[in-house]
Amino acid sequence: MQNFSEVVTGRRSIRRFTDQQVDDQTLNEILEQARWTPSWANTQCWEIIVVRNDDLKNGLSEILSPKNPAKIAIANGPLTLVFCAEKQKAGYYKNSASTELGDWLMYDLGLITQTICLAAHDKGLGTVIVGAFDHKRASELLEVPAEFQLVSMVPMGYPDHAPSAPKRREINEFTHRDTFA
Numbered sequence: 001m002q003n004f005s006e007v008v009t010g011r012r013s014i015r016r017f018t019d020q021q022v023d024d025q026t027l028n029e030i031l032e033q034a035r036w037t038p039s040w041a042n043t044q045c046w047e048i049i050v051v052r053n054d055d056l057k058n059g060l061s062e063i064l065s066p067k068n069p070a071k072i073a074i075a076n077g078p079l080t081l082v083f084c085a086e087k088q089k090a091g092y093y094k095n096s097a098s099t100e101l102g103d104w105l106m107y108d109l110g111l112i113t114q115t116i117c118l119a120a121h122d123k124g125l126g127t128v129i130v131g132a133f134d135h136k137r138a139s140e141l142l143e144v145p146a147e148f149q150l151v152s153m154v155p156m157g158y159p160d161h162a163p164s165a166p167k168r169r170e171i172n173e174f175t176h177r178d179t180f181a
Contacts, residue, residue, distance in 0.1 A: 117154065
C-alpha cells in the first residue's frame with residue numbers, strides 16, 4: 001500500500017487498460033472510501049451509475065467527439081462510472097441557493113470523483129475523468145431522471161501503460177499571501 005503522498009503524486013489519467021476485469025469486491029472497497037467524501041451540509045447529492053454492459057459502454061463512447069482519446073477507454077475498459085447529482089440539493093437551504101454560485105453539485109461531484117480516482121489508483125487501477133460529451137444523449141441512454149444532472153464519466157481498469165507526470169505549476173505560481181495581488 002502506498003502512503004497518501006505517493007497516491008496523490010502518482011495518479012495519472014489512464015486511457016488504455018488491460019483485459020483484466022475489476023472485481024466487485026475491489027469496486028466496493030473504492031465506493032466505500034468514496035461514501036466518506038465530504039459534501040455541502042452532508043447532502044451527498046451524488047449518484048453513481050456503474051456501467052459494465054458492453055452495449056451501453058459503446059453507446060457512451062459514441063457520444064464523445066471523434067478525436068477524444070477517452071473513446072477507447074470507455075468502449076474497451078472493464079467499467080465506466082457515470083457521475084450524476086441531484087439538482088438544487090447541494091448549496092441549497094429551504095429551496096433557495098445559499099451562495100451566489102447557486103447549485104453546489106459540481107463542487108461535490110468534483111470531491112467524490114477525486115476520492116474515487118485516488119482510491120482506484122491506490123488499488124492499482126487507472127482512471128480518467130471525461131467531461132466533453134453529449135450529456136443529454138448520455139442521460140437518455142442511462143435513463144437518468146430529469147431532477148438529476150449527469151456531469152462526468154470515469155472509465156476504470158488496470159492500466160496497460162504508465163505515463164510520465166505532466167509539468168506542474170510551482171507553488172509560488174498559484175499561491176497568494178493575504179491578498180491576490
